[in-house]
Amino acid sequence: MDLSNKQYHLAQIATFTSTGDMVGLKKAIDEALDNELTVNEVQAAIVQLYAYTGFPRSLNALTALSERVKERQAQGLKTAQGKSATPLAEDTDLLMLGTKTQTALVGQQVDLSGLSPDIDRYLKTHLFGDIFANDLLNWQEREIITIAALSAMQGVGNQLEAHIHIGKKNGLTDEQIKEIIQLPKQEMSQFPMGDDNTAYAKYFVGKSYLNMLSTDQIPIGNVTFEPGTRNNWHIHHASKGGGQILLVTAGRGYYQEWGKPAQELKAGDVVHIPAEVKHWHGAAPTEWFQHLSIEVPGENTRNEFLEPVADADYNQLK
Template sequence: MQEKIVQTAGRQQLGDFAPEFAHFNDDVLFGENWNNQDIDVKTRSIITVVALMSQGITDSSLKYHLMNAKNHGVSQKEMAAVITHVAFYAGWPKAWAVFNLAREVYSEKIEELTEKDEYQNTIFFPIGAPNDGFAQYFDGQSYLSPISTEQIPIYNVTFEPGCRNHWHIHHAKSGGGQMLICVGGRGYYQEWGKEAVPMTPGTVINIPAEVKHWHGAAPDSWFSHLAIEIEGEDTSNEWCESISKEDYLKAISD
């Protein structure tokens, strides 16, 4: 199975100005088309370079796809052959322009993917930025990415291996609570006085208001869940004590 292609450039650069275009770019073009396995990613990369070269496009988009081709196994020798071949059909000046970019790309050393990068390639939603605003309520590093801030607030929360949040309670006079939907990795959810529940992609946890609980990653796995705040009256969050490493390991081993 090929590595999943994840793109967030549309939302990062045009999410506020052109959200529909950003959706088509990130979710349809890359999220669906680039992940269609009828053609492998290496071949798609070559096709894209050829298409852009044929149109005379030699801006940052071509450089991105040259780098994408390099990262997915297109060697310098193969790329040179591709550009030379297309030159006879698309034009010699275009080949010169593309070769200038290709030389720049292939002279750059490919940076090794970090664990975070590798994990991001396995999930659909972006990991987001370090969750600094709530860092005091987490043991370990977490990340936060807003998925929807209108109608129903939805956030993708990602935990590095072993990271978990403190015990906490979602208070509400009526309604309220939270829903968690696991979208990647492996983690756990535990309510006070009950056994921990394992969470894997597709697991849905419904948390009523006034229930003390924690959730976080397994010791050896990254973990991501969507956090959906349930509408209620007079809602608030109360953060309580942290769960010690000893209690955390005991809870997930029972």
């Protein structure tokens, strides 16, 4: 594992907080406290997350932390409160401090006043001037928390890409970022992920999961792709009818036919794939992806898997 012990547990806590999975969060809190993290460090991570996941998720997570701490204390389990953050001086100019922190963190001055002067001020004074001034966590750890949370959320691809860039600027490696975004997630949609897709693993780059929802009348499988995972180029053969329909249920991915540009996919998209068309589909490089795969009835149907999608071509995708 490329993440340190502390980094891994902070990423876990961020993931479960962002998805609202309180059962998973309490387990992650236990693991963190059992492995030398303090209550104050966990609390600092959850407080930061309100700026990225909203007050309801953060407040629920803080409640879960409070409940679990009381339960652990009653059970005589290790529950170190830890040191408190260094207080800011009363005359601290939070706007000036936050602007300086944000500029150093990102690597350039950021001005969002064109979107809203208020949001620009809130980010500078409160998020970067106040929350980031809490010295229980360093900037790299705070980017790990942010990346983990965003990678578990849908519709925040641009923000995730931005924070991956910021994380790298602050010392995170590609291997560490991959570990963060591939942490197990709560179910992405109403369709369970199922088990490892071992039967077809040799036809995939990366890891996927398969849950056959129907094997009667029309085969329907729920396929889940970890970030960066895609299947090989393949063809659905049929002498009559046949082909495949993809119903995208969660995440962000791609579909591409041979000789055509890749098509970005998101929840709600439908892809009709005729028989005899060479194609591939899979996840975006930094996001999970899920679709229902529906086999269209036909005569003499069979699937032919071909070569993997070239890394050079895939890496050009956003």
